[in-house]
Amino acid sequence: MIREGGCLCGAVRYKAEGEPLNVRACHCRNCQKAMGSPFFARALFPQTALTIEGEIGRYPSSDAIDRVFCKRCGTRLFSWRRNGTAAGVALATFDDRNAFAPTEHIWVSEKIAWVTLDDGLPQYETTIPP
Template sequence: MTREGGCLCGAVRFKAEGEPINVRICHCRNCQKAMGSPFFARALFNQNALTVAGNTSRYASSEAIDRVFCTTCGTRLFSWRTNGTVAGVALAVFDDRNAFAPTEHIWVAEKMAWVKLEDGLVQYPGTVPP
């Protein structure tokens, strides 16, 4: 299956082939700051399953992750692993914003105090254990 999406202004479009590896909500401080939001809800895909068209820019938010955004409107689209393996695609930028539902919360130890997690999903204080 192919799912498509893009930024707010339409200058960047992408296609995601197949099913995501996982769908999670990350509450880590880096995601909060990078997204300007209490969390980052994303679907994780192999980078080779993603095709991106349009002008994007990157910001290295850590040694392992670049944040990819539209150079025109600034929409935050992806968290892109610098090792070439996977990328997190923001759930809200898919054309069908309900295409994927998260199954887990990660980095809950860093969530904002007023965020109440009452959705019944599995919660991990940090990353998912091996």
């Protein structure tokens, strides 16, 4: 299966092939700041499963992650692992914004206080235990 998406202005388009490795809502402080939102809802794909067209920018938000965005409109599209393995695709940027739903919450120890998690999904204080 191939799912498509893109930024607000349409200058960047992408295709994600296959099924995601996981779908999570991350509540860590870096994701909050990078997304300008209480959390980052994303589908994790192998980088090899993604095809991107258009001019993107990157910001190294940590030693491990680049935040990828449209250079024209600023839409935040991906969290790109710098080791070349995977990329988190922002769920709301898929053309079908209901294609995926998170199956768990990570980094709830850094969750914004007014966010209530009552969806019954598993919650992890930091990341998923090995």
